[in-house]
Amino acid sequence: MLGSRQLGVCKVRRGVPGGGLETATFASSVVHVDAVERKPFFHYLPGTPTITLAAPGCSFRCDYCVNFRISQYGRDDESVWNARPVDAGEIVGKAAAAGGSVALSYTEPSLAPELTLELARHGRDAGVGVVWKTNGFLTARAVALCAPALAAVNIDVKGVDEESHRKLTGGSVQPVIDAIRAFLEHGTWVEVSTPLIPGVSSPERIAAVLAGISRDIPWHLVRFTPAYRMRDQDPTSPDALARAVAAGRAAGLRHVYVERALGEAGRATWCPSCGRVVVRRGVWSLLENRLEAGRCPDCGTGIEGRW
Amino acid sequence: MAKYRFIEDLPDLIHPDEYAAHPAGRLVRIRISATEDGVEILGDAFRPEVLEEILSRLGPDEIEQMLCG
Numbered sequence: 001m002l003g004s005r006q007l008g009v010c011k012v013r014r015g016v017p018g019g020g021l022e023t024a025t026f027a028s029s030v031v032h033v034d035a036v037e038r039k040p041f042f043h044y045l046p047g048t049p050t051i052t053l054a055a056p057g058c059s060f061r062c063d064y065c066v067n068f069r070i071s072q073y074g075r076d077d078e079s080v081w082n083a084r085p086v087d088a089g090e091i092v093g094k095a096a097a098a099g100g101s102v103a104l105s106y107t108e109p110s111l112a113p114e115l116t117l118e119l120a121r122h123g124r125d126a127g128v129g130v131v132w133k134t135n136g137f138l139t140a141r142a143v144a145l146c147a148p149a150l151a152a153v154n155i156d157v158k159g160v161d162e163e164s165h166r167k168l169t170g171g172s173v174q175p176v177i178d179a180i181r182a183f184l185e186h187g188t189w190v191e192v193s194t195p196l197i198p199g200v201s202s203p204e205r206i207a208a209v210l211a212g213i214s215r216d217i218p219w220h221l222v223r224f225t226p227a228y229r230m231r232d233q234d235p236t237s238p239d240a241l242a243r244a245v246a247a248g249r250a251a252g253l254r255h256v257y258v259e260r261a262l263g264e265a266g267r268a269t270w271c272p273s274c275g276r277v278v279v280r281r282g283v284w285s286l287l288e289n290r291l292e293a294g295r296c297p298d299c300g301t302g303i304e305g306r307w
Numbered sequence: 308m309a310k311y312r313f314i315e316d317l318p319d320l321i322h323p324d325e326y327a328a329h330p331a332g333r334l335v336r337i338r339i340s341a342t343e344d345g346v347e348i349l350g351d352a353f354r355p356e357v358l359e360e361i362l363s364r365l366g367p368d369e370i371e372q373m374l375c376g
Contacts, residue, residue, distance in 0.1 A: 030374070032315040039376060054374070066355060066375040069311050105376040106313075133376045225375075226332060227355050235332040235353050238323075260323040 010111050011074020012057035025112040027083035028053035029070055031091070038284040039103055039133050042257055042269065043218050043305030044152040044189050046279060047286030050131065051095045054106035055083045059137050060169040063229040064197060071107045088115065092122035101151065105133040113146050120149030135169070136176035143179055147186035152306065154191045155180055159200040160209050168200050180213055189306045195222040196244060198233040203244035207251035216304035218255040219248050238262060259283065273301035309363050309370045317373050320351035329353060335361065
């Protein structure tokens, strides 16, 4: 519990005298229209748009964060509060009109669960799902609160080694792994992203952990960009991404993706039984979805997802 | 100091088939256009801080940036 005027480690919630909490949870720095593939989600309503919101703040302080001007509010002087109030009903209305979802992305959505719950309340009536791109640093209680409101989550898993993960992010990795299991148990669709961070991300070890949870979790491999406090390293090479894909498949993961560096083959969904392409994608777009009721049209194998 | 504004989309000037040729990520590409509103400078780079340094030295009021995710 936060004491009077005490600021949380999240830097966006503060205790108030007499008890209670001060926060600006119904706010966003952006209202963007993005493809769901950009979050990225490849097995959740492909080819649909999202209305994307993001309020300043994050529970992690990752050294490589490209979004630091918005995510590191309260830790970095360059990150200023630039959010404006948003009306959950209005946002859901926009998503419904666009035939898409509401996404909370760019920063850490779990810092504002009230907004997610309110968006989901409006979304149930309008047939609009709410999705998160999250660092997954949530307690079991927080997952239990938010999961019923969430159609899908993409969780960042930067590494599975406790020491290097804590050094990079400021947080422990086990809650992230536990959150993957917990969201799946609650019935939320889960995809995972891994930026290949030098010295942190071992594709073999991460893939083994993910495959131990579910081989059907889509795994997105993301190129490391030298940025923020990690400028001395080089960007991830296409060869390293290809090796990481191979590691994912060797571990048993059925769907491993690279958005750009390996071309169209890297972002296609392949039937794990007959090996044919069932979903073709462009960069952040859907080109063709051959699935029939979530099954391969050639051999009938079911492909996990929310199609 | 320029103010940063976060926008939905910017055109790519660097394409994936160029990644392997620049393993250290030193490539920066700039496109300068004359528009009805003035001069528009679009940049793309593997290292964001290099591009931001170039753009900020041109003294703009505002720099537009795409966010990750």
